[in-house]
Amino acid sequence: MLELKKISKTFNPGTVNEKRALHELSLSVPDGDFITIIGANGAGKSTLFGAISGSFLTDGGEILLDGQDVTLLPEYRRSKIIGRLFQDPMRGSAPGMTIEENLALAAGRRGWLGHISRQDRECFRAQLRELDMGLEDRLRQPVGLLSGGQRQALTLLMATIA
Numbered sequence: 001m002l003e004l005k006k007i008s009k010t011f012n013p014g015t016v017n018e019k020r021a022l023h024e025l026s027l028s029v030p031d032g033d034f035i036t037i038i039g040a041n042g043a044g045k046s047t048l049f050g051a052i053s054g055s056f057l058t059d060g061g062e063i064l065l066d067g068q069d070v071t072l073l074p075e076y077r078r079s080k081i082i083g084r085l086f087q088d089p090m091r092g093s094a095p096g097m098t099i100e101e102n103l104a105l106a107a108g109r110r111g112w113l114g115h116i117s118r119q120d121r122e123c124f125r126a127q128l129r130e131l132d133m134g135l136e137d138r139l140r141q142p143v144g145l146l147s148g149g150q151r152q153a154l155t156l157l158m159a160t161i162a
C-alpha cells in the first residue's frame with residue numbers, strides 16, 4: 001500500500017518563478033491496484049511521481065510505503081523499493097552501458113562487478129523478447145543506440161524487473 005498524506009510542493013518559493021505544483025494531495029493505493037493519474041499539461045503529474053520517488057523532498061506531508069515512512073528517505077535509497085519510468089526517455093537508463101548491463105543494475109544484482117551470469121542473460125533475453133522489439137538480440141549494444149521508444153520500453157522493464 002502506498003499512502004500519500006497531504007503532500008505539498010512549491011518550486012522556487014518567494015521568487016517570480018514560484019509555482020505551487022502540489023497542494024495537500026492525499027492518495028491511497030492498495031497492493032495490486034493499477035491506477036491512472038490524469039491531468040492537463042503542467043497539472044503536476046510528473047511532480048507527483050518525483051515526490052513519490054524522492055527526486056526532491058516535499059514541503060509538507062507524509063509518504064508511506066507498506067507502512068514505512070519514506071518521506072525523508074533519499075532518492076538513491078528509495079530506488080531500491082520504488083521503480084519508476086521518467087517522462088523523458090533519455091533519463092531512465094545509462095546510455096554508455098549495454099542493455100544487459102542496464103538490466104543487471106536494475107535487477108539489483110548484489111556485488112555486480114561487470115560479470116553477467118549465463119542464467120541472468122537468459123532471463124533478460126526472455127523478458128526482452130516479450131517487448132517484441134528485437135532487443136533480445138542486442139544485449140551487448142549500448143543503450144544510447146536505441147530509439148526513444150525502445151529506450152522507454154527498456155526502462156519500463158528495468159523499473160519492474162525487481
Ligand SMILES: Nc1ncnc2c1ncn2[C@@H]1O[C@H](COP(=O)(O)OP(=O)(O)OP(=O)(O)O)[C@@H](O)[C@H]1O
Pocket residue numbers: 011012019020021039040041042043044045046047048087
Ligand atoms: N523543477 C521545477 N522547477 C520549477 N517549476 C517546476 C519544476 N518542475 C515542474 N515545475 C512546474 O510545476 C508545474 C507542474 O509540472 P509537472 O511537470 O508536474 O506537470 P505535468 O502534469 O507532468 O505536465 P505534462 O503533462 O506536461 O508532463 C508546472 O507549472 C511546471 O512548470
Ligand SMILES: [Mg+2]
Pocket residue numbers: 045046047087
Ligand atoms: Mg509530466
